Amino acid sequence: MLTDIALDAVGTDKAPEPEIRGAILACRTLPVRVHLIGPEPELRDLLDEHLEDEGEDLPIVIHHASERIAMDEKAAHAVRTKRDSSLRVGLKLVREGKCAGFVTAGNTGAAMATAKMVLGGLPGVDRPALATPMPTSKGNPCVLLDVGANVDCKAQNLEQFAVMGEMYARSVLKIARPRVGLLSIGEEESKGNELTREAFPLLKALPINFIGNVEGRDIFNGQADVIVCDGFVGNVALKASEGIGRFVRDVLRASLTRTVTAQVGALLSRRAFNEFRRRLDYTEYGGAPLLGVRGVCIIGHGSSNEVAIYNGIRVAHEFSRSGANERIEQAFAGRPKPRPDHGADATIQ
């Protein structure tokens, strides 16, 4: 019994090559049927080329979508006007139950907006959140959310992010009792800004393993499995990490090249940096799930290669079989409805 996964074939910067290769890789090794979404004639030709080489009969089908939302397009406008975009066609397959999940490496803002519009939110969830698995020195990923879906949050949004992130870590990443931290600027409960100080007691009252405030450096040291923050702070932390990661790598590479003989240096660089890249590779974790929508939507980086696409499909497959969304729904069904004025004094908006 194969799981049907829809894949945006025109998402990556080099689309559709990485998508087609990633789909083939996934169909070879996972119990999935991949639905490629994009311009049918072009995809058909390319797919035939690749499959001709292999002589394989793989469970890959193509759904035509005439429009593509580019990386630099304004999400709100593009989502409204491009009614036959690969995002919308793919997510409709999920809504109609024809696919168990959707994977894209395209415009993140447009993907989130389309997913919210087409799939709708899970009952009880005020705002879906984008969750990014970050690499840690302990080996286990740390799920950081939100990283950009919601720039101005209320305390009750962070509370819901905690519930969703914990459930995802438990159901999909198979962590028995995920440690959930609140991103702040000091460990004590009293440290932080208005938002985190208000969110702290809400998270403390949840039936989760809340470990209190954590700091920026704790994203990478493996002390937490889930870290909750508003989307502005999360996005800055994510981008700053990408920036310093690249900087450190460049500086070290230059230092190595200068301090050893050229041959040894070249050899070393190749081996060590290849291994380094594998360990640090965010794409190994398969993209960021959008949590809180009715269905599975995984959003990858525009620079995703075929392995990243493969991992996105793998994560969508695991997510869809994990029952995480059903559990999130149950968690919210059992909770009292938030009062409309709840936390209104401290809202950032």
Next chain:
Amino acid sequence: MLTDIALDAVGTDKAPEPEIRGAILACRTLPVRVHLIGPEPELRDLLDEHLEDEGEDLPIVIHHASERIAMDEKAAHAVRTKRDSSLRVGLKLVREGKCAGFVTAGNTGAAMATAKMVLGGLPGVDRPALATPMPTSKGNPCVLLDVGANVDCKAQNLEQFAVMGEMYARSVLKIARPRVGLLSIGEEESKGNELTREAFPLLKALPINFIGNVEGRDIFNGQADVIVCDGFVGNVALKASEGIGRFVRDVLRASLTRTVTAQVGALLSRRAFNEFRRRLDYTEYGGAPLLGVRGVCIIGHGSSNEVAIYNGIRVAHEFSRSGANERIEQAFAGRPKPRPDHGADATIQ
């Protein structure tokens, strides 16, 4: 003519050894007289030991302070109760005009609170800000502010940070026309949270080289000389950068050790990582100035070594002679008083 600089002798984790060594280093090479602040008998003995070895007559004087505020003490309480702390004694020398600047590598929160209390704010500045020079791939540092003095900011605070940061970059770092960016989550003016969207037009209207919104990764790529943000976001970005920097270094070191023979690896690690450490070393930049107080106060990292202390003294010396504070004062004197209700709708508080 020597410049008098007060130095907290009991700030670093290994105090007072790095402080005494750093003071000696500074007095040997810079036109400064260093006032060591701390327990006099102990400092006298240690200083004599070091000077005996050298047989030098250096311009170092000692001011007794009977109390020390530890790293883990709550700033507000410690500042109130420890009335003879090294922080207070040192900053009083600045207020009384006996010293041109103060340097500490002690408790950051306590140092900021004491500086605000003892020195007071510059006229027109609502809130002082802690500015950290960050290393960039282009070689020039990027001044990030605020990194923790103000967790909940109004748009007009960010506007003032921009004025102060720009003036500091111009006067002390000698950058002719500093490029000032607003830390956000997208380049367009419309991107960001309520706070940054309100701050954007204020910064745009300033007589500075405002380059618009920048993202987390731009802290390290040298595209901006000054980046403005609220203290919560700045602190998370700073700590996340420290965390990923350490993580990347550890992963690369492990990769190197695994992929080359032990001997070559050890040699390489030593040379390359030493050079790497120098380039990435935040302490090379001499600590973080607290901008907006009446006087010069430089706050370094608790792990500062003698070179970092030396650099802190060097920066305090340059800052005090730069006229930056006078120019900041002039900049605010020429500006209309902010209306009390200005930006009240969008305040985070």
